[in-house]
Amino acid sequence: xxxxxxxxxxxxxxxxxxxxxxxxxxxxxxxxxxxxxxxxxxxxxxxxxxxxxxxxxxxxxxxxxxxxxxxxxxxxxxxxxxxxxxxxxxxxxxxxxxxxxxxxxxxxxxxxxxxxxxxxxxxxxxxxxxxxxxxxxxxxxxxxxxxxxxxxxxxxxxxxxxxxxxxxxxxxxxxxxxxxxxxxxxxxxxxxxxxxxxxxxxxxxxxxxxxxxxxxxxxxxxxxxxxxxxxxxxxxxxxxxxxxxxxxxxxxxxxxxxxxxxxxxxxxxxxxxxxxxxxxxxxxxxxxxxxxxxxxxxxxxxxxxxxxxxxxxxxxxxxxxxxxxxxxxxxxxxxxxxxxxxxxxxxxxxxxxxxxxxxxxxxxxxxxxxxxxxxxxxxxxxxxxxxxxxxxxxxxxxxxxxxxxxxxxxxxxxxxxxxxxxxxxxxxxxxxxxxxxxxxxxxxxxxxxxxxxxxxxxxxxxxxxxxxxxxxxxxxxxxxxxxxxxxxxxxxxxxxxxxxxxxxxxxxxxxxxxxxxxxxxxxxxxxxxxxxxxxxxxxxxxxxxxxxxxxxxxxxxxxxxxxxxxxxxxxxxxxxxxxxxxxxxxxxxxxxxxxxxxxxxxxxxxxxxxxxxxxxxxxxxxxxxxxxxxxxxxxxxxxxxxxxxxxxxxxxxxxxxxxxxxxxxxxxxxxxxxxxxxxxxxxxxxxxxxxxxxxxxxxxxxxxxxxxxxxxxxxxxxxxxxxxxxxxxxxxxxxxxxxxxxxxxxxxxxxxxxxxxxxxxxxxxxxxxxxxxxxxxxxxxxxxxxxxxxxxxxxxxxxxxxxxxxxxxxxxxxxxxxxxxxxxxxxxxxxxxxxxxxxxxxxxxxxxxxxxxxxxxxxxxxxxxxxxxxxxxxxxxxxxxxxxxxxxxxxxxxxxxxxxxxxxxxxxxxxx
RNA sequence: GGGCGGUUAGCUCAGUGGUAGAGCACUACGUUGACAUCGUAGGGGUCACAAGUUCGAACCUUGUACCGCCCA
Numbered sequence: 001x002x003x004x005x006x007x008x009x010x011x012x013x014x015x016x017x018x019x020x021x022x023x024x025x026x027x028x029x030x031x032x033x034x035x036x037x038x039x040x041x042x043x044x045x046x047x048x049x050x051x052x053x054x055x056x057x058x059x060x061x062x063x064x065x066x067x068x069x070x071x072x073x074x075x076x077x078x079x080x081x082x083x084x085x086x087x088x089x090x091x092x093x094x095x096x097x098x099x100x101x102x103x104x105x106x107x108x109x110x111x112x113x114x115x116x117x118x119x120x121x122x123x124x125x126x127x128x129x130x131x132x133x134x135x136x137x138x139x140x141x142x143x144x145x146x147x148x149x150x151x152x153x154x155x156x157x158x159x160x161x162x163x164x165x166x167x168x169x170x171x172x173x174x175x176x177x178x179x180x181x182x183x184x185x186x187x188x189x190x191x192x193x194x195x196x197x198x199x200x201x202x203x204x205x206x207x208x209x210x211x212x213x214x215x216x217x218x219x220x221x222x223x224x225x226x227x228x229x230x231x232x233x234x235x236x237x238x239x240x241x242x243x244x245x246x247x248x249x250x251x252x253x254x255x256x257x258x259x260x261x262x263x264x265x266x267x268x269x270x271x272x273x274x275x276x277x278x279x280x281x282x283x284x285x286x287x288x289x290x291x292x293x294x295x296x297x298x299x300x301x302x303x304x305x306x307x308x309x310x311x312x313x314x315x316x317x318x319x320x321x322x323x324x325x326x327x328x329x330x331x332x333x334x335x336x337x338x339x340x341x342x343x344x345x346x347x348x349x350x351x352x353x354x355x356x357x358x359x360x361x362x363x364x365x366x367x368x369x370x371x372x373x374x375x376x377x378x379x380x381x382x383x384x385x386x387x388x389x390x391x392x393x394x395x396x397x398x399x400x401x402x403x404x405x406x407x408x409x410x411x412x413x414x415x416x417x418x419x420x421x422x423x424x425x426x427x428x429x430x431x432x433x434x435x436x437x438x439x440x441x442x443x444x445x446x447x448x449x450x451x452x453x454x455x456x457x458x459x460x461x462x463x464x465x466x467x468x469x470x471x472x473x474x475x476x477x478x479x480x481x482x483x484x485x486x487x488x489x490x491x492x493x494x495x496x497x498x499x500x501x502x503x504x505x506x507x508x509x510x511x512x513x514x515x516x517x518x519x520x521x522x523x524x525x526x527x528x529x530x531x532x533x534x535x536x537x538x539x540x541x542x543x544x545x546x547x548x549x550x551x552x553x554x555x556x557x558x559x560x561x562x563x564x565x566x567x568x569x570x571x572x573x574x575x576x577x578x579x580x581x582x583x584x585x586x587x588x589x590x591x592x593x594x595x596x597x598x599x600x601x602x603x604x605x606x607x608x609x610x611x612x613x614x615x616x617x618x619x620x621x622x623x624x625x626x627x628x629x630x631x632x633x634x635x636x637x638x639x640x641x642x643x644x645x646x647x648x649x650x651x652x653x654x655x656x657x658x659x660x661x662x663x664x665x666x667x668x669x670x671x672x673x674x675x676x677x678x679x680x681x682x683x684x685x686x687x688x689x690x691x692x693x694x695x696x697x698x699x700x701x702x703x704x705x706x707x708x709x710x711x712x713x714x715x716x717x718x719x720x721x722x723x724x725x726x727x728x729x730x731x732x733x734x735x736x737x738x739x740x741x742x743x744x745x746x747x748x749x750x751x752x753x754x755x756x757x758x759x760x761x762x763x764x765x766x767x768x769x770x771x772x773x774x775x776x777x778x779x780x781x782x783x784x785x786x787x788x789x790x791x792x793x794x795x796x797x798x799x800x801x802x803x804x805x806x807x808x809x810x811x812x813x814x815x816x817x818x819x820x821x822x823x824x825x826x827x828x829x830x831x832x833x834x835x836x837x838x839x840x841x842x843x844x845x846x847x848x849x850x851x852x853x854x855x856x857x858x859x860x861x862x863x864x865x866x867x868x869x870x871x872x873x874x875x876x877x878x879x880x881x882x883x884x885x886x887x888x889x890x891x892x893x894x895x896x897x898x899x900x901x902x903x904x905x906x907x908x909x910x911x912x
Numbered sequence: 913g914g915g916c917g918g919u920u921a922g923c924u925c926a927g928u929g930g931u932a933g934a935g936c937a938c939u940a941c942g943u944u945g946a947c948a949u950c951g952u953a954g955g956g957g958u959c960a961c962a963a964g965u966u967c968g969a970a971c972c973u974u975g976u977a978c979c980g981c982c983c984a
Contacts, residue, residue, distance in 0.1 A: 425916090602935065608949050608950090775941070863931075
């Protein structure tokens with residue numbers, strides 16, 4: 001006997017272990033079967049499972065289990081990402097906590113050893129968490145973007161080197177000195193995508209720059225309403241800045257060429273306070289006459305826009321910051337004329353000191369409070385500085401072209417489609433991708449320099465040496481590559497590239513990639529570029545973009561907001577199946593998901609419902625027949641449920657094929673709860689309890705069969721409870737026939753029996769109608785009342801007799817009889833063509849019955865009138881499709897017939 | 913400023929040309945040995961607004977308002 005309910009905490013780990021041990025997560029290796037592969041978006045090795053992962057991996061597992069059951073040769077390739085900055089940060093923090101030396105004093109090799117050790121001990125905790133979700137990845141192939149430490153010749157390492165060298169040789173990777181986003185905390189460059197633009201409260205300091213050479217000009221003066229009332233003579237020009245300290249590196253002041261106020265000043269100079277440098281006033285479109293004073297200070301070395309302006313004006317950028325964002329010292333400070341007391345100051349201290357100096361010199365015109373956009377490092381949370389450095393760049397613009405083309409020509413499509421616009425938008429405006437990082441944890445750049453600064457990019461030091469010539473002393477580039485550089489190669493490196501492996505042959509390109517939209521740029525676009533470049537083929541034909549998981553209020557979940565829900569807590573509370581089903585049911589395309597516990601609880605209840613259906617089957621000896629000969633099934637209720645099952649299977653299959661996950665789960669939910677449990681199991685109770693052995697045998701077989709087929713259909717959504725029931729319904733079955741997860745997907749051979757469906761629908765309508773009437777009229781729930789069919793056709797009479805037991809049981813009837821005229825004191829029930837009478841006069845107030853009838857008659861009148869009006873419209877009849885017109889005609893016929901019956905019933909009440 | 917999306921029942925959301933749907937919440941009643949993590953019945957909607965296309969619009973077009981998100 002099955003327990004009262006499913007116990008996920010006990011069953012889930014046991015089942016997962018059994019699956020994994022049996023090897024059924026591995027590809028079948030059936031070379032005659034179609035190959036189907038997905039590479040997991042590699043979670044960060046420092047990461048812990050959050051709701052986004054739960055959704056992302058549930059959907060992947062759903063497809064993987066589905067396709068596996070469909071007989072494909074399936075690979076779900078798992079692994080993790082080495083996450084340069086994040087991991088280095090974790091380990092550095094740990095070193096600090098433990099009171100160890102910092103990484104600089106311990107040295108590069110020792111530090112990298114330490115990171116590896118950390119990864120082996122506590123890295124990749126997320127893998128275990130994915131297992132709790134039921135993810136059926138082939139863990140024997142688990143990959144890591146840094147490769148295998150113990151195998152210096154591992155393919156991940158070789159792949160990254162090869163890609164770097166080849167792109168360099170093609171001119172698609174180059175070294176350049178330009179402004180980068182510099183993270184002063186980690187002291188590394190980061191890419192545009194790793195910078196968060198945040199709106200924060202800040203100030204605009206309006207600074208007066210004295211004009212050099214005694215120049216003055218007339219500046220318009222405005223009254224409070226903004227009208228120009230006159231001019232004043234000024235010997236200064238006002239610039240506004242949110243970063244006053246950068247004035248130390250100013251090389252000029254720009255005004256708009258058409259700004260009349262400043263026209264006479266173009267070509268003149270200002271004398272920068274503090275540093276005493278003469279810098280020119282130049283004309284440049286970048287200056288916005290509407291903004292602030294219309295004049296803008298130009299600091300080419302510390303602002304991306306200013307860099308461009310400075311380049312146009314031929315200014316040499318003056319660097320004033322060092323790698324920790326303090327003011328420079330030494331030669332650079334000399335060049336910029338920075339006074340001694342500013343040198344070495346932190347950027348924010350320098351800011352205060354600059355402002356004080358302006359104030360003291362009466363050059364501070366105004367401090368304006370406003371919100372400013374400020375760039376923050378997404379890992380470090382410190383303000384990012386644009387900084388001039390030498391870095392390696394990928395020519396993303398060139399590489400993007402084939403990747404754009406692939407989507408334009410449909411080699412790869414986005415689902416939902418509208419994300420392709422986001423993709424194009426970014427790809428069309430793509431900037432050079434800075435791939436070097438001043439970190440120690442990562443793939444070290446395969447570039448060597450000789451003493452003259454010549455660079456040699458090669459597979460190995462020996463090769464570089466050979467290229468440089470004997471005797472040259474070479475030093476390897478200190479930097480490592482951006483983590484996304486290696487994850488861009490993920491779809492083929494995980495399969496063994498650059499080696500020619502059978503996996504690569506079989507499983508590349510993958511079938512689909514499943515991810516959230518915020519990863520389109522980071523990862524998807526880059527995989528497209530690299531896949532096309534090195535494999536000559538797109539890495540996947542489909543890109544499915546799912547929603548973000550938000551909290552109940554629609555806010556992004558984050559630790560700092562404290563609104564994060566832990567998926568594992570939900571798994572503990574409700575089981576992995578419930579969480580998975582919730583994710584699936586809510587994964588409507590193109591929407592965000594607002595998660596609530598209630599919803600998860602609801603789907604836990606759903607799995608309990610299924611469990612109890614199986615319990616019912618067990619009590620009634622509905623076994624596991626395995627096969628079913630549909631043609632041999634006789635009884636209408638059984639033929640009906642087989643029809644419904646067939647419809648459900650088709651809907652689920654189509655939903656999964658089309659990435660309409662919510663439609664697939666919806667079809668299952670409705671079938672299991674509203675069709676199977678609410679009706680089928682109720683309808684067969686009399687048969688199972690009855691005397692007719694043939695009926696009983698058939699019903700047991702069909703019930704057992706339908707349940708097993710349902711388990712198969714539900715398995716990809718709720719793998720645990722279904723797998724458990726598969727075995728519990730037929731002990732020993734997993735051992736003899738294999739796990740449920742390895743069974744064949746219901747073939748979806750369509751089966752429909754319209755006659756059986758019509759008959760059962762009639763029974764259901766009868767019961768529903770009677771129940772509704774009883775409830776509305778307040779008939780005591782426990783009472784049994786007689787029902788009389790009035791003037792029924794013989795077909796209806798036979799139906800009623802065939803289903804007498806069920807009608808009596810579910811509608812709480814005392815008996816069913818037939819007459820030609822409606823009995824006295826009965827209330828009419830109209831279903832289709834059939835009028836029957838429920839003898840409930842003793843219980844009810846005739847006035848209530850009358851009201852109920854009048855209400856329905858009123859509604860019918862309205863419906864009939866409006867539809868008749870439609871049908872009398874010449875245009876409708878001639879232009880609408882025939883089937884729609886016919887549908888409306890039929891509707892009117894049905895309604896009219898019902899109205900007649902109800903009117904008769906209404907008349908019958910008048911004498912009472 | 914550019915782009916994308918949203919506005920449907922109290923709440924969260926499906927529905928994309930042919931009679932407005934689900935889950936939750938709510939109300940009433942609970943009986944039938946699968947299930948109270950349940951059953952039965954019920955109430956609840958000018959589908960943001962306006963104009964247009966169409967025989968017909970929640971759905972297509974245009975515009976307006978409000979709300980999100982991404983990019984600069």
